[in-house]
Amino acid sequence: MSNRPDIALARSHQSVLHAAQGGDPEALFVVAFWHLAGDVVPRNLEKSRHILRMAVEAGHAGAAAIEIALAANGTGAAADWDLAEKLLAQAGEVFGGEFQEQHNLLASVSNFDPKVCDIEILSSSPSIRLFKRALRPQECAHIIAASSHYLEPAMVQDPVSGRLMPHPIRTSSAAVIGPTRATLPIYALCHRIFGLIDIQFDQAESMTVLHYKPGQQFRGHLDTLPHTRNQRCATALIYLNAQYTGGETVFPKLGISIKGEQGDLLVFDNVQIDGLPDPMSLHSGDPVIAGEKWLGSIWIRQRPFNMWSGPEQA
Ligand SMILES: O=C(O)CCC(=O)C(=O)O
Numbered sequence: 001m002s003n004r005p006d007i008a009l010a011r012s013h014q015s016v017l018h019a020a021q022g023g024d025p026e027a028l029f030v031v032a033f034w035h036l037a038g039d040v041v042p043r044n045l046e047k048s049r050h051i052l053r054m055a056v057e058a059g060h061a062g063a064a065a066i067e068i069a070l071a072a073n074g075t076g077a078a079a080d081w082d083l084a085e086k087l088l089a090q091a092g093e094v095f096g097g098e099f100q101e102q103h104n105l106l107a108s109v110s111n112f113d114p115k116v117c118d119i120e121i122l123s124s125s126p127s128i129r130l131f132k133r134a135l136r137p138q139e140c141a142h143i144i145a146a147s148s149h150y151l152e153p154a155m156v157q158d159p160v161s162g163r164l165m166p167h168p169i170r171t172s173s174a175a176v177i178g179p180t181r182a183t184l185p186i187y188a189l190c191h192r193i194f195g196l197i198d199i200q201f202d203q204a205e206s207m208t209v210l211h212y213k214p215g216q217q218f219r220g221h222l223d224t225l226p227h228t229r230n231q232r233c234a235t236a237l238i239y240l241n242a243q244y245t246g247g248e249t250v251f252p253k254l255g256i257s258i259k260g261e262q263g264d265l266l267v268f269d270n271v272q273i274d275g276l277p278d279p280m281s282l283h284s285g286d287p288v289i290a291g292e293k294w295l296g297s298i299w300i301r302q303r304p305f306n307m308w309s310g311p312e313q314a
């Protein structure tokens with residue numbers, strides 16, 4: 001055995017590839033992920049889908065969850081909602097459990113009339129609108145349950161390097177529900193939200209679920225980025241629960257403070273008519289005093305982008 005870590009790593013990659021060729025479900029899953037991430041092997045989204053299929057057929061439930069998400073968001077093949085639903089139904093039959101629950105939930109998520117949603121206009125410039133009860137309680141509960149095991153300390157983007165780093169401005173935990181993590185009910189809810197606010201699916205960054213414990217907060221900030229070719233022109237916030245005190249979303253320059261009820265959707269503009277950041281959109285998530293606050297947050301770009309190459313390339 002060599003002591004060199006690069007050689008040891010290459011050998012372990014070889015052994016995973018070998019196991020995948022032998023049909024091992026976990027190895028197939030890992031190799032499919034390499035093709036998605038594009039680090040160990042060059043990125044090949046089509047190939048990833050193909051290997052994921054083999055992993056699912058070999059009995060890998062995690063591969064089934066990712067395959068469903070990729071079918072719905074159009075990774076490695078054109079987005080195909082009917083296929084995603086069919087794959088979810090199949091996974092429910094084979095693996096049961098969460099897939100079965102998601103399949104049942106999806107039926108009720110699809111059965112929602114957006115016209116029942118009252119809209120309160122809180123400000124016209126910048127536009128701030130509150131869509132009352134845009135999501136039902138069980139839909140909010142699903143988003144919390146599906147994201148809670150991905151929670152990590154929330155990061156902010158360093159304005160100079162562009163890298164993500166922890167910062168006292170933002171002390172909550174956050175779970176990014178990226179293209180391999182979204183469940184079909186979550187995507188169906190995103191489609192509902194984007195229909196209500198009239199944007200395209202691929203203008204939106206991945207939903208981030210924020211979790212604030214007592215004392216945690218998101219201090220005053222703008223959601224716009226300092227250097228970008230595709231600005232965050234608007235933000236959508238979904239209040240996933242209401243059993244907490246404090247934690248209001250506050251726009252100090254407008255004298256507006258919002259304590260959303262469960263399922264309420266707040267949508268506001270971050271840019272002026274000329275597309276430049278609107279300083280009046282400054283806002284904070286005030287410290288939670290008691291209980292825990294759960295919030296879904298979606299930053300919306302000016303133009304559609306490819307989720308694998310990122311908004312800056314659009
Ligand atoms: O927690 C809040 O109410 C605000 C969250 C927020 O500003 C954001 O996600 O950009």
Ligand SMILES: [Fe+2]
Nearest residue numbers: 222223235283
């Ligand atoms: Fe914000």
